[in-house]
Amino acid sequence: VASRFDFVLGLADDALVAAQRLAEWCTRGPEMEEDIALANIALDQLGAARLLLTHAGEVEGAGRDEDALAYLRDDREFRNCLLVELPNGDFALTMAKLLFLAAYQVPLYTALAGCGDERLAAIGAKARKESAYHLDHASLWVRRLGDGTDESHRRMQAAVDEVWPYTYELFTPDPTTPVDPATLRVDFDSVVSGVLAEATLTVPETSWRPAGGRDGVHTEHLSYLLAELQVLHRAHPGASW
């Protein structure tokens, strides 16, 4: 059972960590148009993260703003799902991660847009449109790569196999939160299975379902990501930028 603060923080950290990983692609994309597209999606995620972190700080009521929450927590205090913190890998892995994240965020933000909490509803209404674009973009690439060349098919299937186990954590039931994640699974499955089928890809069978992100038990990757994200802010305590 997550507190309201933890719930909002979880969504915020998903977006923040996803933005950071996507930003790592900047200047490294497979084509120039894709550099622009990935930066766009990173900016959307970052924008959502800022709204959600600000709101989380208000819910907490301890005077922490978006930067205090982003820059001054360590990895044991982050609440993002493990999926978003996984290293970027190749472009196929990044697209697998983005497909699964967007296919989760679209129904999540849609449900949030209709929830009783006015602030969360407003954030959800804004973010769901952006997520729909992310989903389109990732779906297109997953189809292109899955149904492209032999090499791209092999890479895309390997990426799906590697990332798929991390999707289960997204839907851990919690009926006490404004949107119970378990209720989003149907939408997710229907979208993802459609895309994978069109892409001539198969859903892997696995009984391994890693989790822990929502409780602050992360992979070994997150603390490196945060070291980089936070290094400058922490080196100058109290400074304005």
Add this chain to the structure above:
Amino acid sequence: VASRFDFVLGLADDALVAAQRLAEWCTRGPEMEEDIALANIALDQLGAARLLLTHAGEVEGAGRDEDALAYLRDDREFRNCLLVELPNGDFALTMAKLLFLAAYQVPLYTALAGCGDERLAAIGAKARKESAYHLDHASLWVRRLGDGTDESHRRMQAAVDEVWPYTYELFTPDPTTPVDPATLRVDFDSVVSGVLAEATLTVPETSWRPAGGRDGVHTEHLSYLLAELQVLHRAHPGASW
């Protein structure tokens, strides 16, 4: 013209940054014996760095100990040569870096062992034996890779080509320091040209001679290395470990 503090700091930072890069290899070596050997060399460099940093702190007289100097300076305050901060690359690149570093440190520490400063002489006497081992180890690998397979020859030559320009900085003249770096060049050239010849490798021709490390103007790589090295220490100001 470097102050005594800057001179000692330069040697200390060379050793510290080299140790950090070598430690990055830990668990990633091409064979288990090499994991042990690289850790050994990293430990030697780290040991020398600690002695030199402690001495630098004494020379400065501002109460900074080895950890204050290692963990609480930013990259603009580091005085290491650019050679040691370059990313590890493949094993050939690491061995090229190690060969050039050791071929510089052996005559450097030997000269230091005979200099008028008692503390520096003691450090030099200890470190030169270790450096001689590093030089043997790197020479053996450069010969093996240079005169091994076609692929290893290609990689080793590419590594030498990439790293060679950074060797010039090591020998920038400064007659005011206990050991004028310019005087070490003869030894370095004779050792290195011998090894490269045996390894069927050629010394590249280049007019590019990057420098700046001794003045704190580094490559973009160093600040990432320091972010990782310093992250935990800086996150807990004043703590003991």
Add this chain to the structure above:
Amino acid sequence: ADPTAYFAEVIAADQKVEPRDWMPEAYRATLIRQIAQHAHSEIIGMQPEGNWITRAPSLKRKAILLAKVQDEAGHGLYLYAAAETLGVSRDELVDLLLAGRQKYSSIFNYPTLTWADMGTIGWLVDGAAIVNQVPLCRCSYGPYARAMIRICKEESFHQRQGYEILHTLAHGTPAQREMAQDSVNRWWYPSLAMFGPPDTDSTHSAQSMAWKIKRFSNDELRQRFVDMCVGQAEVLGLTVPDPGLAWNDERGAYDFTQPDYAELMRVIKGAGPCNRQRMEHRRRAHREGAWVRAAAAAYAAKKEQANKKEKVST
């Protein structure tokens, strides 16, 4: 009508040459070289700033910087498109860049060592770019002039953002202030060198002026830039690192120390601190993206094939 005469008339009348028009081959070649170099500069220029996106010290600054670097990619695309109107493809130009046969602005061969460099690049480097580019909005070649109008608008936005970063640092903690001054010290002379060699040594200038591709000489633009910066530096409370800087009443302009043009030549020839790194970064991205581009092409071909079959069968 004689196309040569028509071309000369258009230029004389300060009107625009358009892609469909006849133009001298040397005019075309000069434009391709210049626009391509400009496009490459936008693309390579993403790297020094891209270096700080993951470490930006606040989320707001991170968003601004990411958007800025994204804009640069966009500028690169407009400019490649402008070059393509001259009968050369983007792929050809990119290959020339990757082969080292076309240049990009030498300023991007200096490293970004601190966050303050994000401010200084905006203030000085984008500032110099604007001084260079504003006259290009009146360039005689239409597509280039129009691309520049759009780009200049965004560039001056970027310049203000950079200035604001520096202003915040210069009025922040002592460490921030020092970081800002250090950054200006490192970037001042390389920024002056962005205007190219002095007029006495400039090779392409005279013909470009005659063709109205170029409107002012390197030294005129450099002077304009210095005069602009001095007042801004005062507002920032930062020192321009030139002991020779002094107002010259007679000239109505600042006297200043020239940048080291020998260094500029060395950097142009490949011996700057980051030339190899920038090129290798770009080549690696291109190389590692090859399988993705191949997959996209294969997928498009399959879809096209399927569409054709569908049309035939219906």
Add this chain to the structure above:
Amino acid sequence: ADPTAYFAEVIAADQKVEPRDWMPEAYRATLIRQIAQHAHSEIIGMQPEGNWITRAPSLKRKAILLAKVQDEAGHGLYLYAAAETLGVSRDELVDLLLAGRQKYSSIFNYPTLTWADMGTIGWLVDGAAIVNQVPLCRCSYGPYARAMIRICKEESFHQRQGYEILHTLAHGTPAQREMAQDSVNRWWYPSLAMFGPPDTDSTHSAQSMAWKIKRFSNDELRQRFVDMCVGQAEVLGLTVPDPGLAWNDERGAYDFTQPDYAELMRVIKGAGPCNRQRMEHRRRAHREGAWVRAAAAAYAAKKEQANKKEKVST
């Protein structure tokens, strides 16, 4: 003499079986499996600690940790050498590991999330390893027993270093103290599980006991470990995260909550948090080192060839 009877006599007399001696195939197979698993554990076990070398919070701790991880590589090599006396090569064993056909200790499939884990791994994980391994110094197979004597000495050194890290943290700032307790909370039950399933479910134990490879049961060793840790935790000022922990006067030992053996089984079968990561890391190092090993072999062959020629010609 009947080799079977001779073997039985050696075992009965608590003497050592040596590589030259006859031994039952099942004894050999059991030892190979156990020693290999132990060697693999040393090699894979370098990863969780290796994860913090570059970030160690003082240079002294960095040196100690690097030396410790290096020792583990050394232990791996002794143990592979001990296994080789049984007629299997290190390369074969490494291939079995990389193919997922031999195991390593499941404890290394948990992530190291904070620096305090360097302390806890030393205190609890090395502590449990020592409790397991001290009896192996009297194992009936000579080379294994001798390797264990050497390893146990270094392990107890490591355990003290880990304890000292935790002691420093537990007596440091509130954040350090919290880091230490959090780490003990995460590692306690996985450490208890290092002794394997409860005796009622343990498959290989009886035969290993009869052969004097194993001297105590899983549950006996686990109890010894708990009894040892409780007092040490008190000195550290840290809490063992088991509300059921209580001294049992009658048994003269602590009652404690058993670890989740279903979790242990899942982790052994590959579903721990880091199984895939640990294996992929090892496979990648092996794969990326292939060209280096090939070069070393080619070079050695060339030198040998040259030596032969020299001998012939002189």
